[in-house]
Amino acid sequence: xxxxxxxxxxxxxxxxxxxxxxxxxxxxxxxxxxLERTFPEDVWEGLAELGLMGVAYPEEVGGVGLGWLTHAxxxxxxxxxxxxxxxxxxxxxNLAMGAIATAGSDEQKERxxxxxxxxxxxxxxxxxxxxxxxxxxxxxxxxSKSGDGWVLQGTAATVVNGSRAALLVVHANVExxxxxxxxxxxxAVGLGRGASHHTSGLRAADYADxxxxxxxxxxxxxxxxxxxxIVRGVLDASRVSLAAIAVGIARDAFDRxxxxxxxxxxxxxxxxxxxxxxxxxxxxxxxxxxARRLLYAAATAQDGGDGYASIATMAQLHAARVAHDVAYEAxxxxxxxxxxxEYAVERLQRDAKMVEIGVDETAFARRALARELAAI
Amino acid sequence: xxxASTLHEEARIVNGILGEAAQxxxxxxxxxxxxxxxxxxxxxxxxxxxxxxxxxxxxxxGYMSMIIPKExxxxxxxxxxxxxxxxEVNKVCASAGVIASVHSSLCVYPLKTFGSETVKQKYLxxxxxxxxxxxxxxxxxxxxxxxxxxxxxxELDGDHYVLNGSKIFITTGKEAGLFIVFARTSKEDKPxxxxxxxxxxxxxxxxxxxxxxxxxxxxASSTTEIHFDNCRVPAENLIGERGRGFNIAMEILNGGRVxxxxxxxxxxxxxxxxxxxxxxxxTRNGKPLAYxxxxxxxxxxxxAEHDAAExxxxxxxxxxxxxxxxxxxxSTAKLFSSQACNRAARRAMQIMGLKGAVRGxxxxxxxxxxxxxxxxxxxxxxxxxxxxxxx
Ligand SMILES: Cc1cc2nc3c(=O)[nH]c(=O)nc-3n(C[C@H](O)[C@H](O)[C@H](O)COP(=O)(O)OP(=O)(O)OC[C@H]3O[C@@H](n4cnc5c(N)ncnc54)[C@H](O)[C@@H]3O)c2cc1C
Numbered sequence: 001x002x003x004x005x006x007x008x009x010x011x012x013x014x015x016x017x018x019x020x021x022x023x024x025x026x027x028x029x030x031x032x033x034x035l036e037r038t039f040p041e042d043v044w045e046g047l048a049e050l051g052l053m054g055v056a057y058p059e060e061v062g063g064v065g066l067g068w069l070t071h072a073x074x075x076x077x078x079x080x081x082x083x084x085x086x087x088x089x090x091x092x093x094n095l096a097m098g099a100i101a102t103a104g105s106d107e108q109k110e111r112x113x114x115x116x117x118x119x120x121x122x123x124x125x126x127x128x129x130x131x132x133x134x135x136x137x138x139x140x141x142x143x144s145k146s147g148d149g150w151v152l153q154g155t156a157a158t159v160v161n162g163s164r165a166a167l168l169v170v171h172a173n174v175e176x177x178x179x180x181x182x183x184x185x186x187x188a189v190g191l192g193r194g195a196s197h198h199t200s201g202l203r204a205a206d207y208a209d210x211x212x213x214x215x216x217x218x219x220x221x222x223x224x225x226x227x228x229x230i231v232r233g234v235l236d237a238s239r240v241s242l243a244a245i246a247v248g249i250a251r252d253a254f255d256r257x258x259x260x261x262x263x264x265x266x267x268x269x270x271x272x273x274x275x276x277x278x279x280x281x282x283x284x285x286x287x288x289x290x291a292r293r294l295l296y297a298a299a300t301a302q303d304g305g306d307g308y309a310s311i312a313t314m315a316q317l318h319a320a321r322v323a324h325d326v327a328y329e330a331x332x333x334x335x336x337x338x339x340x341x342e343y344a345v346e347r348l349q350r351d352a353k354m355v356e357i358g359v360d361e362t363a364f365a366r367r368a369l370a371r372e373l374a375a376i
Numbered sequence: 377x378x379x380a381s382t383l384h385e386e387a388r389i390v391n392g393i394l395g396e397a398a399q400x401x402x403x404x405x406x407x408x409x410x411x412x413x414x415x416x417x418x419x420x421x422x423x424x425x426x427x428x429x430x431x432x433x434x435x436x437x438g439y440m441s442m443i444i445p446k447e448x449x450x451x452x453x454x455x456x457x458x459x460x461x462x463x464e465v466n467k468v469c470a471s472a473g474v475i476a477s478v479h480s481s482l483c484v485y486p487l488k489t490f491g492s493e494t495v496k497q498k499y500l501x502x503x504x505x506x507x508x509x510x511x512x513x514x515x516x517x518x519x520x521x522x523x524x525x526x527x528x529x530x531e532l533d534g535d536h537y538v539l540n541g542s543k544i545f546i547t548t549g550k551e552a553g554l555f556i557v558f559a560r561t562s563k564e565d566k567p568x569x570x571x572x573x574x575x576x577x578x579x580x581x582x583x584x585x586x587x588x589x590x591x592x593x594x595x596a597s598s599t600t601e602i603h604f605d606n607c608r609v610p611a612e613n614l615i616g617e618r619g620r621g622f623n624i625a626m627e628i629l630n631g632g633r634v635x636x637x638x639x640x641x642x643x644x645x646x647x648x649x650x651x652x653x654x655x656x657x658x659t660r661n662g663k664p665l666a667y668x669x670x671x672x673x674x675x676x677x678x679x680a681e682h683d684a685a686e687x688x689x690x691x692x693x694x695x696x697x698x699x700x701x702x703x704x705x706x707s708t709a710k711l712f713s714s715q716a717c718n719r720a721a722r723r724a725m726q727i728m729g730l731k732g733a734v735r736g737x738x739x740x741x742x743x744x745x746x747x748x749x750x751x752x753x754x755x756x757x758x759x760x761x762x763x764x765x766x767x
Contacts, residue, residue: 035590158730198735200725200743207730266522276757324722331592331747335520335755336545339592339748346592346747353722353743357729 005296011070014055018077021050026081033084033204034347037196039164040085040204047078048119053093057101061109062117068237072244072299076292079248080255083351084204086248090241091160091205092116096123098234099169099181103223112167112183124165125234126156126210128172129179129227141172141212143180148219152182152190152212162208163193169223170212171231181223181230190215201350239312240302243295246319246355250288253323253330253348257284260334260343271333280333284326291319313369320359323352386694389456390687401439401457405464408433414468420596421471421741426551427596430472431506434465441504443480444488448500455631455693459638463686466642467649468738470745471596473642477635478547479503483510486556486628487575489700490616495575499554508553508577512632513543513602514625521758523558524568524622528604530559535611537561537574539582539604545752549585549600553578556628557604558621571621575613582607593744627701632753633710634692640713640749641685643742644720648678650738651724654731671727678720685713704766711759714749721746 007015025046033040047053056071057063064070071093079086097116100109115121128141141154152172159168166186174180184191194209223230258281261272271277298315301308327349331338338345385395394402412433420427434440442458444450451457458480466473484503487496502508519525528541539559546555555576564570576583586601616624655666655675665671688709695702721743725732732739750756 197730199730200733200735200740265518266520266525276760328718332750332756336515336751339589339751341590341592349747350592350744353725354733356722357726357733359726 005069007070011066011073014052014064014066014070015073015077017050018052018074021046022077022081026078026085030082030084030204031341031344031347033082035203035341037198037203039206040082040088043082043085044088044119044122047089051118053089053119054097054113054117056093057097057113057117061101061113063101063113068240068302069296069299072240072295075241075244076248076251076295079245080252081248082204083245083249083348083355084202086245087202087205087354088161090238090245091125092119092123092165094238094241095125095160095234096165096167096169098237099125099223099230100183102233103181103225103227103230105224108183108220108223116167121166122161122164123167123169124159124161124210125231126159126162126168126170127231128154128156128170128212129231141170142175143172143182143217144175146216150180150182150217150219150222152184152215152217154212156210156212158197158207159210161206162210163196163206168210171227172212179227181225181227182217183221183223184212184215184217188215199354201347201352201354203350236309236312237302239316240295240298240308242355242358243291243298243312243315243319246316246323246352247288247292247295249323249348249352249355250284250291250319250326253327253345253352254284254288256345256348257281257330257333260337277333280329284329287322288326291315291322294318310369310372317359320352320356324349324356327352386691386698389694390690392683392686392690394456394460398454398456398460401442401453402460402464404437405434405439405461406467408437408439409464409468413465413472417469417472417738418736418741420469421593422595422735424595426598427469427472427475430465430469431475431509434461434472434476435506440476440479440506441484444484444500444504448488448496449504450500451504455634455696456690459634459689459693462635462638463642463645463689466639467646469596470639470643470742470748471594473639474594474597474636474748475509475548477632477639478512479506479510481632481635482512482628483554483556485631486573486615486624489627490573490624491575492612494612495615499575503554509548509551511546511548511552511555511602512628513546513555513557514629515543515545516541517544521755523625524571526558526560526567526571528557528559530561530572530574530609532561532611533608536608537611537614539574539576539607539609541604542586543602543604545589545599546602547597547599547752549602550588550598555583555602556615557602558625559604561618561621564619568622570619571625572618573615573621573624574609575615576604576607576609580607580609592747593741594748595744629753630701630703630706631696633706633759634689634696636749636753637685637689637692637706637709637713640710640717640746641682641689643746643749644678644682644685644713644717646738647717647720647724647742648675648682650732650742651675651678651727654728665727674723674727678723681716681720685709685716688712704763707754707759707762707766710749710754711756711763714746715756717742717746717749 054063192211264271330345441450446452561572562570692705692709695705
C-alpha cells in the first residue's frame, strides 16, 4: 500500500481502479504477449476507456490533472502486471504527450492532446537528433527548410511504439545548426517503419526504427522553443516513469517469490523456512522498498516543479538495478521452474534488464548527475 | 590416458598451460566451434532445434566419446581433455555444450565407473559413436534439490525391474537413446537409502517422452518430462549396487558440475570476445568505447573473473583425474564460474545497450543461456551447502 503518501480520495480511488485493472486485464496475458511478441492491443483499449493516459496533465487539455506522483503510481501498477505494457504507456504518455504538453502552443495542445489523452491515438517520440541522446549509432533525422515548412530526412532508431504510433513527435537536427521538434502523422507520405526489433525483454513493447524520406511538415506542426531543452525535460520526466516500471517489476518478482516459497516443499520443510531464503527475502524487500521510496520522492519533487532532474536520475539508476537484482534472485529461488516461461519470473528478469539498459542509454543524464553532485 | 600425473604437471594445467594432448583437443575444438558450430548457433537458438551439425562434428572428431576408454571404442581422454573441449564449444553455443556435457559426464561416466562388464560392452561402443545419445533422469516434481525424495519406483519382477513414475527437466529428453534413471527399490527409513540406478533404452516399452519446457535460454537443448509406466528393464541394467543409487547420483553430479562450470566459463569467454570487438569498433566522442575508463574497468573485471573460473575448472579437472570424487574442487568451480558468467552477461549487455539486447547477438543469447548455470546440476545454494561441509 502506498498509504504513507497521503493520497487524496480521488487518487486512492484511481489507484484501486488501476490495480484492479492490472490484476484482471493486464497480468493474465503478459506471458503470452512476451512469447508471441504481440502488442497489448486489448489492454490498450481498456486503459483508454479508463481515461488514464492523461492522468498527469491538466484538465484543460483533456487530462485528469492528478499530477506526476499519480502518474508514477499508475505506471508502477501497470508494470506489476506487465512491464512491456507499462513501457508502451510511458512512451505514449510521457514522451509523446510530454513534448506536446510542455512545448505546444495552446492551439497545438488543443489539436493533439485530446486524442492522445483519450488513447484514441498512439503516440511516440522519435529521437533523431544526436545531441540529447547518444543513441546506438543512429544516423539521425535532419530537417531542412522548404517554403513555409520543413522536410524531414533520415532515421530515428529504436523508437518505442515506433512501428505503430499514429502521431510522432520527431526530434531532428535542423540544417544549418540546432534542432527542432516536428509533429508528424503516422500516415505521412515518406514515413517508413522498420520491423519491431526482436528484443531480449519487454518483448511486447514495440521498438522500431522510423525512417523519413522527404516527409513534409507544415510550420504549424513544429513545436516552438528550444527543442534540446524540451526533450531533456521530457526525458527527465520519463526517468521517473522508468523508475516506476522498475519498481513494478521488483514488486511483482518479490510477491511471486513469497507465494512460491510458501508453497514449495523440500527436505520436509517449506522453502520459506530456510535461513538462507529468509536472508534473501529481507535483502529483496529492503532493496525494493528503498527503490519505491526514492521513486515516490522523485515523483513528488516532479510535482513540485523545477529541480527534480537529479533525483529522477538517481531513482532510475537505483530502481533499475534493484529490479534486476530482485528478479534475478526470484529466478534463483524458483530453481528449475524459474528458468521456464510458465513461471513468469524469467520474463521479469529479461524485462528488468531492458529497463536497466535504459539507464545507460541515458549515460548523458548519469554524467550530468555526477557533475552536478560533484560540482564539476 | 593423459592423466596429470605429477603436481608439477597439474600446476601447469591450472595455469592454463595444457599438455600436448589436451592442447590438441582444445585447438581442434576451437576450430570445430568456429567453423561448424558458430555459424549455426543463432539458428539453433531461434528454432530451438537440436544442434545437429554441432554434435555431428564433435562426434566425427571423437569428442563425444572423450572419456570412454579406447577398448570400448572411445577417445580415451582425461577430464582435462573433456574440459578443454567443453570450454570451446560453450564459447559459441551453450546448448551444444550442455548436450555434450550431459552425454559424457552424466551418462558415459556412470556406465564406465559403476556398470558391469556386460553393460559396458553393450552400451559404451554405441555411446562412443553417438548411435545412442545419453541423458540423466534424477529430478522429479517433488525431488529437485531434495533429490533423495524420489517417488519413482522400481520393483523386481523375475529378471526384470518394473519402473513407474515421472521425471521432469530431462536434458536431451527428446533425442536421447539411453537414460540413466534413478528409482526407489525399497522403502527405507532414510530417504537417501533404497534408491537404485538403472540404464534404460529410450525405446523400452512404457517409457514415454512428455511435455517439453519453454525456457529462457539453452533453447536448442530439449528439456522434457520422461514417464515410466510399467517400464520393464532387464535386471542386468542395474548400475552399481542396489540401494546405492543416491550416492552414485551425487558422485555423477559432482563430475557433471565441472562440465557446467565449463559452460559458464565458455559463455564468459564468448561474452568477452563479443564485448571486446564491440568496444573497439564503437566510438563515443571520437574514440573507441574500449578506451573509456568505466568500460575498460568493467572489461578488466570480466577478464579477472574469467581467468579465475578457468583456473578453478582445471584444478577440478586435475583433481578428478587423480581421485574419484573431489567435492570441494568441483563445487567451487561450478559456483564461481556460474555466478561470474551471469555477472559478465549483465554487464556486457549494459555496455552494448540495445545492440546487445536484440536476438541474433551473442551477448543477448548468452545472457539467457548463462542463467541456467546457477540452477542445474545443483543450484548455487546447493553448492554452498556442499562446500560448507568440506570445511
Ligand atoms: C533446463 C534444465 C535442464 C535440466 N536438466 C536435468 C537433467 O538432465 N536431469 C535431471 O535429473 N535434472 C535436470 N534438471 C533439474 C535441475 O537439476 C533442478 O531444477 C535443480 O536441481 C533444482 O531443483 P528444483 O528445480 O526442484 O528447485 P528446488 O530444489 O525446488 O529449489 C528451489 C530453491 O530452493 C533452494 N534450496 C534448495 N535446497 C535448499 C536448502 N537446503 N536450503 C536453502 N535453499 C535451498 C534452491 O537453491 C533454489 O533456489 C534440469 C533443469 C533445467 C531447468
